[in-house]
Amino acid sequence: MFVPLALVLLATGAGCKRDAAVDGAPVASAPVATPQAPAPKPSAATNAKFPTLKVNTLDGQAFDLAAQRGKWAIVNFWATWCGPCLKEMPELSALDAxxxxxxxxxxxxxDTTEDALRTFLVKHPVVYPMALIDVYNPPADFDTPRGLPFTYLIGPDGAVVKKYTGPVSARMLEEDIAAAGGPAAG
Incomplete structure (x- = not known):
């Protein structure tokens, strides 16, 4: 049976991996399938069951994940050079709105500046808060992304419900929220 490669990559949760830079500009590789291996055991530093996240957003506000208790939180690691990241941004924005x-x-x-990111977001606007994080010191309670996009679904109690490597859709997130006991989509 012939299955198009694009469908295989989508089905396996393929995303972007950063390979190299050309003339100082980042280059994204072709999507790479992520093998479905058992989740690693939690450690004290990463993969916390109840992660904390406090960041300053580009609009000058503070975002505190703990302040979102009672809601389903989607924490999305992304980059401007990642095609699948850009494709999922409008759906994430619609979900938030x-x-x-x-x-x-x-x-x-x-590795960019806040000004460069603000300029980028003028062309690719979203309604949800954005923060620039240090790639050399990512948030301690989250795994270091090995590919982008990389997304966490956090339940209303603050616990990690699911992690996704590769692109997500609004439908996928809403189905997983409903499966975890949240409201059904619609």
Missing amino acids: MREHIVVVGLAYE
């Missing part, structure tokens, strides 16, 4: 029980925060995981 249309669902009162969902909050999204974007964590730009790349």
Whole structure:
């Protein structure tokens, strides 16, 4: 049976991996399939069951994951050079705008400046808060992304419900929220 490569990559959760730079500009590799291996055991520093996250957003506000208790939180690691990241941004923005029980925060995981990121977001606007994080010192309670996009679904109690390597869709997130006991989509 012939299955198009694009479908295989989508089905396996393929995303972007950063390979190299050309003339100082980052280059994204072709999507790489992520093998479905058992989740690693939690450690004290990463993969915390109840992660903490406090970041300053590009609009000058503070985002505190603990303040989002009672809502489903989507923590999305992304980069401007990642095609699948850019493709999922409008859906994440719509989820944040249309669902009162969902909050999204974007964590730009790349070596750039806040001004460059603000300029980028003028061309690719979203309604959810964005923060630029240090790629050399990412948030301690989250795994270091091995590919982008990399997304966490956090339950209303603050516990990690699911992690996704590769692109997500609004439908996928809403189905996983419903499966974890949250409201059904719609």
